[in-house]
Amino acid sequence: MVGVPEVQDPTLASAALRRYVASTPPELLDPAAIAFFGALDAVGAALPDIASSIAAELGDQRSNIKLIASENYSSLAVQLAQGTLLTDKYAEGVPGHRFYAGCDNVDAIERRAADLARKVFGADHAYVQPHSGADANLVAFLAVLSQTVEAPTLARLGHTNLAELPEPAWEALRREIVGQRLLGMDLYSGGHLTHGYRHNVSARLFEAHSYTVDRETGFLDFDTIVRQARALRPRILMAGYSAYPRRIDFARFRELADEIGAAFVVDMAHFAGLVAGKVFTGVHDPVPHAHIVTTTTHKTLRGPRGGMVLCSSEYADAIDKGCPLVLGGPLPHAIAAKAVALHEAGLPDFGRYAHAVVDNARELADRLRGHGGRVVTGGTENHLVLLDVATSYGLTGRQAESALRSCGLTLNRNALAFDPNGPWYASGLRLGTAAVTTLGMGAAEMHEIAGIIHDVLTPAQPVDGSRARFDLPDSAVAAARARVAVLLDRHPLYPEIDLGLLAPGVAG
């Protein structure tokens, strides 16, 4: 191909693939493993260090237990759908109405992904273009503003095209658009920064207000939210979280939104898989209750990194204008991978998986409490657990996070509501069970993981009043690492891939 450099080292190209094919009986050859080795060979022949980092990441994820609540392990089919020539396509617009020629195949892919999303979630409409959860929220916000603020003003002024509005009228409208109120869950109570955190564009676009959890119980107090919402009368009432271990009654939120004339937007980025898998049903399923539901596709839903918006028919046209409202061209390769993931999420196995995720989180919370740990709200009803390590072990979240990582457990520190340690050092850990459940772990493994966590955090000691440094005896590290290795050996990640087959330069 013109302008594409020659392969740097032709002996590297397809070395792993050839070794795999030579060492595997033909009837056992796995198409995903062939594709993985072929991809690494091809990337490694062009840029060995990138191939090597990809392989090293698989090694890392195989030797550490992943308890990051916002991550998962997507299927190799999902990953491979992304690694295709679809990345080369521009397709601004929506299926059947593009600003580029040659989009027939992208149309088919986007239609399929949207159909699957509608089916899995029982939604009137799905828009699968957002590149991320943050983008999906911006699309939702701007669609509400365009439908409820911009459109009535244009109609009043007798215009149909914003671009043709005279300058003074546009400036007045622009000020009206950015003067609207948003009420969402406070970041430090478990909300997300895109829900009105001052350092995020959401707080610059809106007059943003937030509700918190109750200081004593850690639960959302709906009566307080009602009082706040009645007083503020926001344009958008928002629910959804990144670090709240309980279910939410979305029917009550919708009633409140209707009473105050707000659009009700739910960000289900964290628990989309629990909705797809029918763990959250009735009043806990946001889709029948919210005007608009936004999500990521890569957390409990177990798809590729990306975002998505579901909405009732009344918002469909406004949401479909995500480009040009927020986005440029869609990512057709990511949309193809979303289609594969949504297909997987519609299978009966996924329902069993989603229920097991929540069972595992409950077991983990119970076991941590059994060891004397303080778990925020006393337990969990979803995929995540918040452990107060300051109260339980005299550590900051940062110290606990680093201590556990040194022992083979990957998770993240998390500020607790009203946290005196702030978000950087924090007083809590956020643990999630989506990834370990994908590996097939169950109650016995949760029991063991809780024991490892307790046996690491108990001997860990802060050093010299530092909120980052800590001491942890080598013996505790070695013992924990050995226990982690036993769990991971029994539950290997992508067992069809033997990293030993990679060329030395690629395997690192």
Ligand SMILES: Cc1ncc(COP(=O)(O)O)c(C=O)c1O
């Ligand atoms: C509730 C919630 N919304 C939105 C996002 C943003 O998603 P992304 O990182 O894909 O932009 C996250 C990510 O953690 C989240 O937890």
